[in-house]
Amino acid sequence: MSYYQLFSNYGRDVYFSYTEKNEYDQSDFRKGLVYPLDEKLHYSIDxxxxxxxxxxILPTIGGLLVSLKFKKLVERLGSDCQFISAVITSTKSGEINDSFFVMNILNVISCLDMEKSxxxxxxxSLPNGPIEVLSVKYVPNSLDGHHIARMKEYKGYIIVDDVFIKACKVQKIKGVMFVKEG
Incomplete structure (x- = not known):
């Protein structure tokens, strides 16, 4: 089984930003914590x-924004993800789009091959602290049946398997890009 890093690939170079209206800290989306579903999360874009x-899938600062189509695909695969309704606001016009969801990946798995990467x-000053990954090699079979997970060693990385990629191709998911190890 091959693993890949998931990226968003949008029509222009921009990020949808997690706003200060949210009580939940955006870094918590990298920890695999369940979010209380009592309110929508807010993002902004110019x-x-x-x-x-x-x-x-949209490029974000904060948890990933995904469409209903992408949400259904992930749910069909049985991956441990939570989806929270989102509200995106245009800072120029004040318009609102509420058709996307924040994907909160609950699987945080150790999958970086520390010997080969x-x-x-x-x-x-923190040699045992956070790392910058220069070249990635994954531990074989480390996702252990999961199709999508956050890398424990570098939580900014979202890792998917061949099954996930095939499902995205079949469903013609737009705005997603996969990078193989190396």
């Missing part, structure tokens, strides 16, 4: 592009 709703400490 303007809405006419092609926005054609995309199934290249990495260095993010801060020289």
């Amino acid at each position: 303007k809405f592009d006419p092609y926005l709703n054609e995309y199934d 290249e990495y260095k400490p993010l801060l020289k």
